[in-house]
Amino acid sequence: xxxxxxxxxxxxxxxxxxxxxxxxxxxxxxxxxxxxxxxxxxxxxxxxxxxxxxxxxxxxxxxxxxxxxxxxxxxxxxxxxxxxxxxxxxxxxxxxxxxxxxxxxxxxxxxxxxxxx
Amino acid sequence: xxxxxxxxxxxxxxxxxxxxxxxxxxxxxxxxxxxxxxxxxxxxxxxxxxxxxxxxxxxxxxxxxxxxxxxxxxxxxxxxxxxxxxxxxxxxxxxxxxxxxxxxxxxxxxxxxx
Numbered sequence: 001x002x003x004x005x006x007x008x009x010x011x012x013x014x015x016x017x018x019x020x021x022x023x024x025x026x027x028x029x030x031x032x033x034x035x036x037x038x039x040x041x042x043x044x045x046x047x048x049x050x051x052x053x054x055x056x057x058x059x060x061x062x063x064x065x066x067x068x069x070x071x072x073x074x075x076x077x078x079x080x081x082x083x084x085x086x087x088x089x090x091x092x093x094x095x096x097x098x099x100x101x102x103x104x105x106x107x108x109x110x111x112x113x114x115x116x117x
Numbered sequence: 118x119x120x121x122x123x124x125x126x127x128x129x130x131x132x133x134x135x136x137x138x139x140x141x142x143x144x145x146x147x148x149x150x151x152x153x154x155x156x157x158x159x160x161x162x163x164x165x166x167x168x169x170x171x172x173x174x175x176x177x178x179x180x181x182x183x184x185x186x187x188x189x190x191x192x193x194x195x196x197x198x199x200x201x202x203x204x205x206x207x208x209x210x211x212x213x214x215x216x217x218x219x220x221x222x223x224x225x226x227x228x229x230x231x
Contacts, residue, residue, distance in 0.1 A: 045222035105162060
C-alpha cells in the first residue's frame with residue numbers, strides 16, 4: 001500500500017517570502033499522480049497543483065511550483081511571494097496510475113502554514 | 118466553488134441513530150468519491166462509485182453504505198452511529214476516474230454524534 005508522509009506539522013513564513021513544504025511517499029508503482037490540496041479555515045479542499053509521474057518537468061501554477069524527485073520519492077511544494085490568503089492546511093496526496101479502480105487519493109497528515117504579516 | 122454540492126452542511130445526532138449525507142457531483146462527472154476527515158484518522162478514502170456502480174472500497178465500516186443514483190448524485194448512509202463517527206465527510210467527483218483526473222471536493226458535511 002502507498003503511504004504519504006508530511007514531516008512538517010506546522011510551518012510559518014513572512015508575508016512576501018518563499019516557503020517550501022515537504023512531502024515524501026512510498027510506492028512500488030512507476031505510474032502515478034501527485035497532488036497538493038489546500039484546506040483553508042472554511043474546510044473546503046482546494047486543488048493547488050498536480051504532477052504526473054511520467055512528466056519530468058515540474059508543475060507550476062502561478063506562485064506555486066513543485067520539486068518532483070521521482071527517484072527520491074519526494075514531492076515538495078514551493079510557495080513564492082506568500083500572501084495572507086495562503087494560510088491553510090496543505091495536504092499532499094498520491095493517486096495510482098490510470099488502471100481503472102485505483103483512483104482513490106491517499107493523503108498525508110498535512111502541514112499547517114501560517115503567514116506572518 | 119468546485120461545483121460539487123453536499124447537503125446538509127452540519128448534522129448533529131445521537132449515538133445509535135442513522136443519517137444520510139447527500140452529494141451532487143459536478144456537471145458531467147461520472148465518478149463520485151467519499152472521504153472521511155477525522156482528528157485521529159486524518160483524511161481517509163471510504164468508497165468510489167462510477168456511473169452508478171461501486172468501483173472501489175476503502176476503509177468503510179460495515180455500518181456505512183453508499184449508492185449512486187441514475188442522475189449521478191450519491192448518498193452515504195451511516196447507521197448505528199458512534200461517537201467516533203463524528204467527522205467531516207467529503208464528497209469529491211471527477212470526470213471518469215481514468216488518467217490524470219482531478220478530484221474536485223465539495224464543501225463537506227460536518228457530522229457530530231452526541
